[in-house]
Amino acid sequence: MFHEFYRGMELHPRLLGVDVKQLTNCRMGMIMWQLLILIYFGASYQLKGFDPGHLVNVTLQTLYIYKFYRWETGYFNTLDITLDRAGYYLCWGCLVWVPSLYTFHSYFFVYHQPQSSIASALVIFSLGIAMIYFNYDVDRQKELFSTGRPIKMWGKKAEGLKVTYTTSTGDKKTRQLLVSGWWGLARKINYSFELGAALAWSIPAGFNYGIWPFIYFLFLLVLLIHRIFRDEEKCKNKYGNGWVQYCKKVPYRLIPHVF
Numbered sequence: 001m002f003h004e005f006y007r008g009m010e011l012h013p014r015l016l017g018v019d020v021k022q023l024t025n026c027r028m029g030m031i032m033w034q035l036l037i038l039i040y041f042g043a044s045y046q047l048k049g050f051d052p053g054h055l056v057n058v059t060l061q062t063l064y065i066y067k068f069y070r071w072e073t074g075y076f077n078t079l080d081i082t083l084d085r086a087g088y089y090l091c092w093g094c095l096v097w098v099p100s101l102y103t104f105h106s107y108f109f110v111y112h113q114p115q116s117s118i119a120s121a122l123v124i125f126s127l128g129i130a131m132i133y134f135n136y137d138v139d140r141q142k143e144l145f146s147t148g149r150p151i152k153m154w155g156k157k158a159e160g161l162k163v164t165y166t167t168s169t170g171d172k173k174t175r176q177l178l179v180s181g182w183w184g185l186a187r188k189i190n191y192s193f194e195l196g197a198a199l200a201w202s203i204p205a206g207f208n209y210g211i212w213p214f215i216y217f218l219f220l221l222v223l224l225i226h227r228i229f230r231d232e233e234k235c236k237n238k239y240g241n242g243w244v245q246y247c248k249k250v251p252y253r254l255i256p257h258v259f
């Protein structure tokens with residue numbers, strides 16, 4: 001009973017015709033994230049005046065949230081929607097955890113001065129934009145490939161590995177796992193860029209404040225590493241030997257030749 005309350009019962013519940021997970025995850029959590037960082041930026045400006053590091057922090061997150069909404073249909077194929085049920089964990093996570101922890105570095109800057117000069121803020125900003133764009137592009141390549149249309153990636157015809165699986169109704173199906181473009185470099189390279197983006201908007205803090213401004217980055221590191229193994233288990237169960245062949249073809253998870 002407690003477990004059902006905590007993890008949820010239904011995968012796609014609707015209340016008064018509204019998709020509950022879309023409301024909590026995509027609307028309330030993400031919009032509160034955006035509003036709070038703007039409020040913290042305004043408060044910091046009133047208290048301490050303009051700071052380039054804080055501006056980089058807020059602008060990168062705003063671009064990231066914009067990217068999220070451009071890719072929102074892709075979010076509906078993720079573990080949160082296809083595997084996790086709408087229980088306390090997911091609802092509390094999106095309504096409380098996202099607005100508080102995901103914005104914590106921006107809140108921190110209201111009372112603590114970021115330690116970056118205009119020049120270093122510009123360098124961090126450029127790296128952050130690259131990380132957000134690459135993260136978007138990885139997810140975009142997978143979405144494009146899933147349409148089944150013949151497409152090119154990095155100038156070459158996109159390549160897939162044929163795998164088979166059995167649906168919940170017992171039907172045998174075949175599909176392709178993408179093994180070219182970003183997806184030929186590492187199996188979760190989107191997570192590497194996700195972490196890079198989180199680091200970019202935290203790093204204007206400098207290293208004098210200990211781990212506080214990096215709390216979100218550290219949380220994300222743990223969340224994503226745990227998620228890699230959850231996703232691998234899901235895919236191994238779904239595709240069996242096909243998944244083993246895929247892992248041989250693309251052996252690294254986050255960083256080619258490292259992990």
Ligand SMILES: NC(=O)C1=CN([C@@H]2O[C@H](COP(=O)(O)OP(=O)(O)OC[C@H]3O[C@@H](n4cnc5c(N)ncnc54)[C@H](OP(=O)(O)O)[C@@H]3O)[C@@H](O)[C@H]2O)C=CC1
Pocket residue numbers: 077078079135139142176177178179183187188190191194220223227231234235
């Ligand atoms: N900031 C945050 O808190 C978090 C952000 N994210 C971001 O959300 C985005 C989505 O992440 P997430 O859903 O976790 O992970 P992925 O986008 O990697 O999706 C995983 C699923 O994609 C399918 N898949 C895996 N490999 C391939 C392949 N080679 N070709 C085709 N399909 C494949 C599998 O599903 P199937 O085979 O069933 O189709 C697998 O379960 C990422 O950008 C990530 O960085 C994610 C988690 C937390």
Ligand SMILES: CC(C)=CCC[C@@H](C)[C@H]1CC[C@H]2C3=CC=C4C[C@@H](O)CC[C@]4(C)[C@H]3CC[C@]12C
Pocket residue numbers: 025029068075078080089090092093094097098
């Ligand atoms: C321990 C604890 C409270 C965990 C948090 C659970 C959830 C709130 C998060 C789990 C996965 C998170 C997300 C996945 C993918 C996303 C896409 C990204 O572009 C924006 C953020 C997010 C929607 C993110 C939101 C929080 C989670 C659902």
